[in-house]
Amino acid sequence: MKIATFNINGIKARIEALSAWLDEAEPDVVLLQEIKSVDANFPAEIFEDRGYNVETHGQKSFNGVAILSKRPLEDVTRGLPGDDADEHARWIEATVVGDRQAVRLCGLYLPNGNPAPGPKYDYKLAWMARLRARAEELLATEEPVVMGGDYNIIPQDEDAARPDAWREDALALPDSRAAFRRILNLGYTEALRARVQGPGHYTFWDYQAGAWNKNNGIRIDHVLLSPQASDLLTDCGIDKEIRGRDKPSDHVPLWVELDA
């Protein structure tokens, strides 16, 4: 089962680029972030025509997550538990049943947190504490869990082409990295790092200042696997080349192959 995560930076602007990638990559499941659309305006037919089931959790203008799946999606829940006052659409869960295994899918768009310090950074860290709590609950199910999305975290200096440029940024501050490690330390595996080591693996290149042409990228999209999901991991990759196409997102897809 091929499961991908992709921050598309606006569904309306990405219909062509996303459709072309789906036809080539043929993922079974896609976790989408930044759909920037309310549920009623999400163009589900485009994906249903390709055989995907579609579940969305959107809001006007900003944020918004969705799941596309060739197999039916069951037990769908929307919103990260832990703060009923949080209006941001950043979390969706569903279960997909493979040939051998059912997998709990979590699609997430973690707050950016800039400028730091400040209320937006406080919100980021509070959201990560809630994510850790939910991750712990999911571990207790002892089922395969896949948490994929835009984490807005540069885990280590090797995950940025220019680490010094991010030193004071909410994506790389020590408190951000520590909060990310606290989730991993519960027992989750970072899928890419289970397969690939070393620098130069990026999932985001800013639109500004020719970042793509200079390969000035960062790795901020991640897939975390529970132990039971990690046992099923057979491959992981980044579809880097689509960043160079017409009207690209500033992110590219990250995918895992699970023997599920």
Next chain:
DNA sequence: ATGTCGTAACGTTTACGA
């Protein structure tokens, strides 16, 4: 030259978030 983009709105331009 904040080397850009996507979305929304009191829209032909500005504000915001990233």
